[in-house]
Amino acid sequence: MKEGLKFDKKSLKTVQGKAAGFDELAKDCVAFANTEGGHLAIGIEDADELPAPNQIIPKGLMELTIKRIGERTINVATNGTIVEAPNGGEYIDLEVFKSQSSVAGTTKGGYYYRDNDESKPLPPDELLRAITDKPSFSWETKVSTKYKTTQCDEKKLSAFIEEIRNSDRVSDFVKSKTVEEILEYFSLADEDSFMTHLGILWLGTQPQRSRLLYAPTVQYIKYDGSGNKVLKQVWDDNSMNPEELLEDIWRSVPDWRESNEISDGLWRKEIPAYDEKVVREVLCNAIAHRPYTTRGDIFINMYPDKMVVVNPGRLPFGVTPKNILQKTVKRNQELSRILYALHIMEGEGTGYDLMYETQLSLGKSIPILFEGDDFVSVTVERKIVSKEASRVFEHLQYFFPQIAQNQKALITFGIVFQEEIISSVDLAQKLQLPEADRLRSYVEPLISQNIILSRGRGKGTRYYVNPAIISDSKANIQTTLKAIEPYRLKELIKQDLKYHKLSLVSDISQRLPDVPFKDLQKMVRKMASEGELIPNGGRKFRRYRLP
Template identity: 40%
Template sequence: MQEGQEIDKKALTFLRDNKNTDWNELAKDCVSFANANGGKILIGIDDDASEPVSSQTIDEKWLDTIRKQVSQRTYNVSVTPQLMTAANGGQYIEVLINRNAQSVAGTTDGRYYIRVSDESKPVLPDELLRLAADKNALIWEEQTNRKVPKTRADNAQYRQFLADVRASQRVSRFIKEKSDDEILEHYLFVKGDYLTNLGILWIGQRQDRATLLYAPVIQFIKRDDREEKVNKIVWDDYYLNPKELLQAVQTEIPDWQEAVEIPDGLFRTSVPNYDIRVVRELVANALVHKSYTVRGDIFINLFTDRLEIHSPGLLPLGVTPQNIISQSVRRNNQLAQVFYDLGLMEKEGSGYDLIYETLLAEGKSVPMVEEGNDRVVVTVYRRIIRSEIVRLVRKANEEYSLRQKEVISLGLIAQYSSLSALELTKRLDIKEAQGVRNWLGRLPELGLVESKGKTKATEYHINPAYLRRLNYKGKTDLTKIAPHRLRELILTDLEIYQPAPIRDIHERIGKEISERKVKRQIDALIDEGTVVKIGVNNHTRYSLSQNLSNNQQMVERDQING
């Protein structure tokens, strides 16, 4: 039981006494859960423990105290504290916080928070409107303001949906055994005698779907090497529900069939220009996370070197381009559930894992996510960075049946020849060393990855012995250069170009070397007096010390005089 998006833990020492307990901290956490997906706060379990001390007992008076203190410090927050007994007999308090789907929760002193991963993040003033808009999106799914009777459902789509639910391996037997009307109610397709907006979107007739604000429209545009339009397909007639739209994108665009062949010993391996699994997941994400209260089409722009997916609206609050692989927030909760239950997308939080795994196993770079003023753009590049990586990852996967995170880590390290623990944490949005070990999994034990150094300076690289066994023909670069050789490169550079800023030194001696490595060696040279630092901040320059410069000048003068 680890802290995360829906669970937080506090040691029993948190409940010191009514006067000294930090109730404002508890109120903040309750607000953050209410504004996200709801959650639980477990009081009486340490952060690094999965259960309380077996002898621990808690007075029931704290339940009313917690309920009272939270209600006095928050608004639009509903909590239910209850005394729980763990399997080992120890007691703890579980504070259940309900998700607030219709309004924004806050503290009585005017502060707003939202749960992001295992932290309660403050909501900034300019983000407050986004939070409110996401709440409206949740209400949108269940609204019946169109007053469309459920008897007006499109018969073919109605029957197909029920058949899909009952055939899905992701739907429990309990749901499958419900009546037709009960299944529609379970997925919030109907409310009373009317179809909800979600119901209209999925099983409504064309004319009713067309009047929704705003039913999805998808445009596919292909451009040549001069970026001139050469093909366009538009699905804007509202005949198709989201599942049918996704299927149309996969089957009606012939470009997904194109691939390149790369040598693999006596054989050749076919690598698609754009893997259909990546396309499906990105388009499904665009449909699921689209803001249905904002006008805008979904664009699929295909260039000669890249694929761009444009989705109207911004990322849900708490998700950023940097943490998109590790953080997932549902904007349209029920629509996302339908997509998952019908097998149209990966489960919450694992869609981008699949995208990363697929692209890295194909020797390609990870997707680039950008957030503009009114849309999110995800770019996937066609180019295979190194064809050897495809063979490396495929052979390792065949031999050891690698897990998804292991494939991602192996692909990243292979692409960059070596990566430090710090660089891995940035690229995968990992917050601690334990997280790096979880992503690497069995790679070190299997002898696929080796490391050197300690803590954040630890560097990971592919085991040379394994590369030799595969006859791996990668490129030689300076990423693993020894410190004494890097030092000589820096001194040689400064002899010619002093004084110089670190960015210029770094660029001249090799961009593949981590700038952090270069800075560490320069600092060491400064400490021993070989190099001096001139200026501050952006004007900082580095030069050889005066004595060394004079010696160099004497050597050059002697060489000239012969």
């Protein structure tokens, strides 16, 4: 198993002998507890998949390990099991439970969190955030008002049970449970049939929901081109559960019904001003991931050129605008589970992927996520950046069905298409990958079928759409010099310098605005080093001419 957010391997030497590293092991346990919990396989080396053949865990070692971790940590709960691997070797499977309501730390005052396959120190500002954020993770399952499930809204209960039993995302085992068992399974009620906070939010009556500390309130405000408010609607009577609220908001905003028609000859397509999948996902995220222990309304601010959804509170601990595509932390896990089971939201880690794919396939900009001191906003642009993108995507999905099923590849293609040509470093940054080396799984399916092409090596690799794809799709795309071949760029520079002797690179760039400046600068320097151009002056104001 690969090391990652919830799994790590440790040598048996970590817990044996004088060189035992219990302090380091404690740091890893704290990191797991502060993130999503996880498992430590003690007795498997980093480079191996299995323990050494016939490796035996000494009697009492597992218990000693758990004891030593307990002595070195605070708010960390663990459980150990000795596992026999297929090769006969044994190792300790140490499970670290997620700390639900408090921040875990070491007895030496260290705080850590898990970032992919690493345990990292928690910065002071993030520590404060983790402390304030923890209570919101346990809000759903608490029982603070003694309402029995028999006191809930019967229509909402009947609708919920019917939807669960008809959902293809719910197992037959769960569907076969009694009503009381289903409610307990989805944390809507406790073992004594008292409704939890989540139960009241979903099944409660209007007065019951009003008694929740911070039931969701949504405000829709429309602005004109001068920034003046022209329309306002508020959902604040607490009569609807999250599903009903989302549906009512979707039906009530007329801007989401608007569209633009793009055409070329016989080809026509309606492009929605705001795609339904994107709108629903943004709104669903606002309701599913907001902290229900924090006061504040959800705002849908509609401008002539964009929609901005503002949510109270910050992103869940560990998630930032720069890793939202690659990292998922659910603040309200049980609510998210219900929304997924009822097909209201996408699965873990796929919501923003869906929004990226949809926006790019319509020729629009990707959503912009911003985190303030006490709020998170998502901006969705109305403007169509490339009118031909839809036509190219339709061609791609029809003639390359395997790519059509590969969301990573579609997002990558959309970014490359909009950028025309992009370096591996810049592409990795837009895909929020920590390293350009991890690009392979994103670009390989496209390169293997000649959908995108590349030039250069290593970090200097650049990607661009195969011109044949553009040609075959019949897309009427304006020709630019962004992806010009090096030998043609060389001739273009020579032609420019025939008429403009002794020019700075910046001067040439102004006359060839479509050519990326870095590409132009690199080619000019190469031509000078090979004697095809003569440089004059110092490095800062160096001018070039033909021999």
